Amino acid sequence: MAFKRSAVRSRVAPPFINLYNSKMKLILVFAYIFFGSFLFANDVVVKGLDNKSPEKLLYIGNSYLYYNDSLHNHVRRMLEESYGRKIKTSNYKSLTISGSRLSHHNIEHSLEHNNLGADDPFELVVIQGGSGEANTRKERKMFANEIEVMVNKIHEAGAEAALYMIHAYVEPHKDTNPKMIEDIKKMYIEAGNKNNVLVFPVGIAFENAYAKRPDIKLHKYYDGSHPDILGTYLAACVLFSSITNKSPINIRYDYFGKINSDDKLFLQNIAHKTVEDFFNIKLKWNMIFII
Numbered sequence: 001m002a003f004k005r006s007a008v009r010s011r012v013a014p015p016f017i018n019l020y021n022s023k024m025k026l027i028l029v030f031a032y033i034f035f036g037s038f039l040f041a042n043d044v045v046v047k048g049l050d051n052k053s054p055e056k057l058l059y060i061g062n063s064y065l066y067y068n069d070s071l072h073n074h075v076r077r078m079l080e081e082s083y084g085r086k087i088k089t090s091n092y093k094s095l096t097i098s099g100s101r102l103s104h105h106n107i108e109h110s111l112e113h114n115n116l117g118a119d120d121p122f123e124l125v126v127i128q129g130g131s132g133e134a135n136t137r138k139e140r141k142m143f144a145n146e147i148e149v150m151v152n153k154i155h156e157a158g159a160e161a162a163l164y165m166i167h168a169y170v171e172p173h174k175d176t177n178p179k180m181i182e183d184i185k186k187m188y189i190e191a192g193n194k195n196n197v198l199v200f201p202v203g204i205a206f207e208n209a210y211a212k213r214p215d216i217k218l219h220k221y222y223d224g225s226h227p228d229i230l231g232t233y234l235a236a237c238v239l240f241s242s243i244t245n246k247s248p249i250n251i252r253y254d255y256f257g258k259i260n261s262d263d264k265l266f267l268q269n270i271a272h273k274t275v276e277d278f279f280n281i282k283l284k285w286n287m288i289f290i291i
Contacts, residue, residue, distance in 0.1 A: 046193075047281055055091065067227055078253050091119055188203075202238050
């Protein structure tokens, strides 16, 4: 018995439709190539360091780092509490120049650890850019170029690099702009992704803290630029969690009693949530050691 062929006709697209689809595919490919970095600017490529317990660190930046007894000291004390041992301070350095931008630093000289009195080569170099480097297209381009040069030299020296995303200005700074943090985020995330290095989301943590507690004082009241002690403590919590992939909640360190318990817990929680959201990870709970 012979079967009859179905009466349903195969639907073959007219030539002009196929041509249209081909052109649309090409347009989408080119759009991805040229605009992909913009469309996916908030997708963070690097979510953690290879070495999550570094002890030989170099911080490069300006007064944003050295205010309030220097950020590197606060991070070191938190790391020591988590590690359960002291970190050799001769291998733990902060190199800051007042009002500096990246181009003001001699990275090759700084990476020679003997030049800074360090006993051993650095394992991690933290780079913090100038406060105004996100304000214009020209400045952002210069920042991107400097980051590429610095990261390459850091990697050649055998160390990991990480970018310290700065916070935005607030009142009474004359250049306060509610959109500033978006330019900062985009600039640092793009630089981190392009150079395959970690970004510490400090600026985002500041915004998150102000959103929850608008009255909190993270900036110096007289300039709206430099961090106050609570801002530095928040930044230290962000760096601690980003470096170790551990939560800062329950860290006992409170700058020798100068951070009250309510502010300490609030800032630790802000840092915890910011780091988890930024990297899309779950932080490990920190085991506290008495040293």
